[in-house]
Amino acid sequence: NAGVTQTPKFRILKIGQSMTLQCTQDMNHNYMYWYRQDPGMGLKLIYYSVGAGITDKGEVPNGYNVSRSTTEDFPLRLELAAPSQTSVYFCASSYGQGEAFFGQGTRLTVV
Amino acid sequence: AQSVTQPDIHITVSEGASLELRCNYSYGATPYLFWYVQSPGQGLQLLLKYFSGDTLVQGIKGFEAEFKRSQSSFNLRKPSVHWSDAAEYFCAVGSPMYSGGGADGLTFGKGTHLIIQP
Numbered sequence A: 001n002a003g004v005t006q007t008p009k010f011r012i013l014k015i016g017q018s019m020t021l022q023c024t025q026d027m028n029h030n031y032m033y034w035y036r037q038d039p040g041m042g043l044k045l046i047y048y049s050v051g052a053g054i055t056d057k058g059e060v061p062n063g064y065n066v067s068r069s070t071t072e073d074f075p076l077r078l079e080l081a082a083p084s085q086t087s088v089y090f091c092a093s094s095y096g097q098g099e100a101f102f103g104q105g106t107r108l109t110v111v
Numbered sequence B: 001a002q003s004v005t006q007p008d009i010h011i012t013v014s015e016g017a018s019l020e021l022r023c024n025y026s027y028g029a030t031p032y033l034f035w036y037v038q039s040p041g042q043g044l045q046l047l048l049k050y051f052s053g054d055t056l057v058q059g060i061k062g063f064e065a066e067f068k069r070s071q072s073s074f075n076l077r078k079p080s081v082h083w084s085d086a087a088e089y090f091c092a093v094g095s096p097m098y099s100g101g102g103a104d105g106l107t108f109g110k111g112t113h114l115i116i117q118p
Helices: none
Strands: A004-007 A010-013 A019-025 A031-037 A043-051 A054-057 A064-066 A076-078 A087-094 A100-102 A106-110 B003-005 B010-014 B019-021 B024-026 B032-038 B044-050 B056-058 B064-068 B073-078 B087-094 B106-108 B112-117
Touching (some): A004 A087, A019 A031, A043 A064, A043 B106, A100 B044, B003 B106, B010 B019, B019 B112, B024 B073, B032 B073, B044 B056, B044 B073, B073 B087
Parallel strands (some): A010 A106, B010 B112
Antiparallel strands (some): A004 A019, A019 A076, A031 A043, A064 A076, A087 A106, B003 B024, B019 B073, B032 B044, B032 B087, B056 B064, B064 B073, B087 B106, B087 B112
């Protein structure tokens, strides 16, 4: 039981490039989330999903896209990377009572 | 909109001393309340949670937290800290499922960085 797995762990992007952050969970959770963490700012919700085929915007969705084709996977897509997207990204999943299980994070730098 | 305030950005405590980390929330009713811990370079690990019932909740690693409705607080405590407790601590609130929430994630405070002095 691996929990929530994120790849890659680190990535450096150039301005304007795109990439996909991968997230998969093996707990059969319906709810999945993407957060970004910036120093001194806590975690901000980017997108969330309540099940396969259903996604919705969180607090800071601009510049990102998501899809949820299966229960297990919830990739986050960055189009036209900008320096403001330099952050640590966390994927999480939940069985619905609010408690979230987090991945180890992806540290992204846009230069 | 719900919000969480952690008034202390940094706290320094001597090893063996007691610890209290403060958390205040803003929410229309009683939310679900959580404390998470993050070690450097790691993800977040759940320490404890409050949904309802007994207002004093016990968590892992010897931590406890007390929900005080009148003060909209959910402070985290530990009687005696260990050097391994040095980490970032986050308080979070979530919308209860019975109120139609639960799906839209948690709202986090900005975190308290705990430093342990030998």
